[in-house]
Amino acid sequence: MRSSIFVRSACLFLACGCAATLSNLGQESTNVVKPTPLILEKNEGERRVMRGYPGHPGSGRTFNLNIDPKNGGSQHLVLMTADGQPGQGITAHRHPESDEILYFLSGTGRVHLGDTVRIVHAGATVFIPANTWISVDNTGGDVMSTIAIFSAPGFEEFVRAVSVREGEKNVPMSKAENDALERKFGHAVMFREP
Secondary structure: OOHHHHHHHHHHHHHHHHHHHHHHHHHHHOOOOOOOOOOOOOOOOOOEOOOOOOOOOOOOOOOEEEEEOOEEOOOOOOEEEEEEEOOOOOEEOOOOOOOOOEEEOOOOEEEOOOEEEEEEEEEOOOOOOOOOOOOEEHHHHHHHHEEEOOOOOOHHHHHHOOOOEEEOOOOOHHHHHHHHHHHHHHOOOOOOOO
16 A cells, blocks of 8 residues: 555656656747748858958858758758859868768869869769868859758858858958857867968
């Protein structure tokens, strides 16, 4: 009889505790964006332009943040698209905490991936494991369009911080601002010193 009362009391205690925990979880999860299915055309999404930075005062590449925690609510993936004019490229960098896949939709580029250098064309796929150095130069006469997919969020917040929405005033970053943002987002991206 005592064990029966003990078991009933324990179950009641656990049930109340679980209900309170579930209630709190519901309150905390309201801050998380629920994943939402999306269908986006080429120029849809969060369209942005890179700001100038020390040594590169002009505005840079135009890109879209298509899927990330803020666009679609994905907590696991980031997808960006970008267009680079002839002569533009992707500065040497690495992502300490995320793998990346870079897919070339159009154009011709010279890819430096770790110790490998190779010319690539439309249809090429580059897999960049976390912590691997990558840079790309548009070596052709046409726009180089790419899709970048990241295995974990993080980098998208850096690119938001160093860009403006298309059509907004684009003011180049000071050296101090650039350095501060690179320190703040060092977990997501690190650049090779020139």
